[in-house]
Amino acid sequence: xxxxxxxxxxxxxxxxxxxxxxxxxxxxxxxxxxxxxxxxxxxxxxxxxxxxxxxxxxxxxxxxxxxxxxxxxxxxxxxxxxxxxxxxxxxxxxxxxxxxxxxxxxxxxxx
Amino acid sequence: xxxxxxxxxxxxxxxxxxxxxxxxxxxxxxxxxxxxxxxxxxxxxxxxxxxxxxxxxxxxxxxxxxxxxxxxxxxxxxxxxxxxxxxxxxxxxxxxxxxxxxxxxxxxxxxxxxxxxxxxxxxxxxxxxxxxxxxxxxxxxxxxxxxxxx
Numbered sequence: 001x002x003x004x005x006x007x008x009x010x011x012x013x014x015x016x017x018x019x020x021x022x023x024x025x026x027x028x029x030x031x032x033x034x035x036x037x038x039x040x041x042x043x044x045x046x047x048x049x050x051x052x053x054x055x056x057x058x059x060x061x062x063x064x065x066x067x068x069x070x071x072x073x074x075x076x077x078x079x080x081x082x083x084x085x086x087x088x089x090x091x092x093x094x095x096x097x098x099x100x101x102x103x104x105x106x107x108x109x110x111x
Numbered sequence: 112x113x114x115x116x117x118x119x120x121x122x123x124x125x126x127x128x129x130x131x132x133x134x135x136x137x138x139x140x141x142x143x144x145x146x147x148x149x150x151x152x153x154x155x156x157x158x159x160x161x162x163x164x165x166x167x168x169x170x171x172x173x174x175x176x177x178x179x180x181x182x183x184x185x186x187x188x189x190x191x192x193x194x195x196x197x198x199x200x201x202x203x204x205x206x207x208x209x210x211x212x213x214x215x216x217x218x219x220x221x222x223x224x225x226x227x228x229x230x231x232x233x234x235x236x237x238x239x240x241x242x243x244x245x246x247x248x249x250x251x252x253x254x255x256x257x258x259x260x261x
Contacts, residue, residue: 022163023127055159056224060217067215084152091227092220093209 001025002050003032011108012041013079017050020058029058033065033076042074043111045104049080059088066097075099079107117144117184122177125170125195127163133180134159137191140182144189146250153228154189154248160221161193161244169195169242187251191229194243199236 001018014032019025036044046065051058062078069076077099081089089095101107119136123129137158141151162178170176176196183190206213208220225232225246235243 021127021159022130022167055156055163056218056220057163059220063215064217067217088224092223093214097214 001028003028005032005036007041008104008108011043011045011111012036013045013047013104013108015047015050017052019053020051020061021053021055022057026057026061029061030064033068037068037072037074042069042072044069044074044076045079045101045107045111046076047079047104048082048085051082051085054085054088059092059094063094063097075111077101077107077110079104117182119182120179122179123162124174125166125172125176125178126174127166129178130159130162130166133162133178133193136180136182140184141189141250144184144187144250150250154191157225157228157246158191158193160224161191161246164221165193165195165197165242165244168200169197171197184250187249189248189250191246191248192243193246194241196241198240199234199242202234 001016001020001024004015006013014036016029020029033044066076079101081100086095089098099110101110117140119140121133121136123132134155138151138155141154142148146154158180162180165178166172170178179194181192205222206219208214208216208223213219229246229248230252232244232246235245237243
C-alpha cells in the first residue's frame with residue numbers, strides 16, 4: 001500500500017493506493033494514522049479511490065483509525081469509496097459510523 | 112455453464128503472501144463456471160478470510176504448518192474446504208460484529224463475511240488436531256449478498 005499525504009486548509013488528506021489486507025497494508029495504515037495524529041493532524045480525510053483490495057483486517061484498521069482520530073479530539077472521514085469497499089461497510093453496518101463523501105471540497109468544508 | 116467433477120487442490124505454507132494464490136484460484140474457478148465477476152469476487156473474498164484465519168488463528172503463523180484448500184465443483188454446487196493444523200476453536204464463542212457493543216472492534220468480521228458471501232459454512236475438528244472449514248455455494252444463486260447492492 002502507498003500513502004500520499006497533503007494538507008488542505010488544515011485537513012490532512014491521505015490518499016491510499018493498493019491493498020489494505022492482512023500482512024500487506026493493514027499495519028502501514030495504522031502507522032500512517034498514528035504519525036498524522038502524533039503530529040497534531042487529527043482532522044483526517046482518507047481518499048480511498050486507489051484501494052484495489054481490502055479484507056476484514058483492512059476494515060478493522062479503518063475502524064481503528066477512526067477511533068484513534070476521535071480519541072484525540074479529531075475526526076476521520078472517508079472520500080471516494082470504491083463500490084466493493086462500500087458494500088463491505090454496508091453489510092457490517094459500519095457505513096453508519098463513517099461520514100463518506102464523493103466530493104473533496106465538500107468533504108474539506110465539513111470538518 | 113455446468114462443470115461436473117471439477118476438483119482443484121492446493122497446499123500452502125502459513126504465509127500471508129500466499130493467501131492471494133488461493134483467492135485467485137477461487138475467483139477463476141467461479142468465473143470459468145459462469146459466475147459473474149462480482150459474485151466470483153465475493154466468493155474469493157470468503158476464501159481469503161478463511162485462509163487468513165487458518166494461517167493466523169489455526170497455524171498461528173508457523174510457516175512449517177500447512178493450509179490446504181480443496182475446491183470441488185459439481186454442476187452449480189461449489190464446495191470449498193480450507194484445512195489447517197491448529198487446535199481448533201469454539202465457533203459459538205465468536206461474537207456478532209453487528210452487535211452495537213462490537214461495532215467498533217478492530218477484529219472479528221472474517222467469519223461474518225464468509226457467512227455473508229457463501230450459502231453455508233461449517234467447521235470440522237479432527238481428534239488429533241487440525242480444523243477444516245467447509246463452505247458451500249450454489250453458483251446459480253448469484254452474489255447472494257445480504258444487502259443485494261453489489
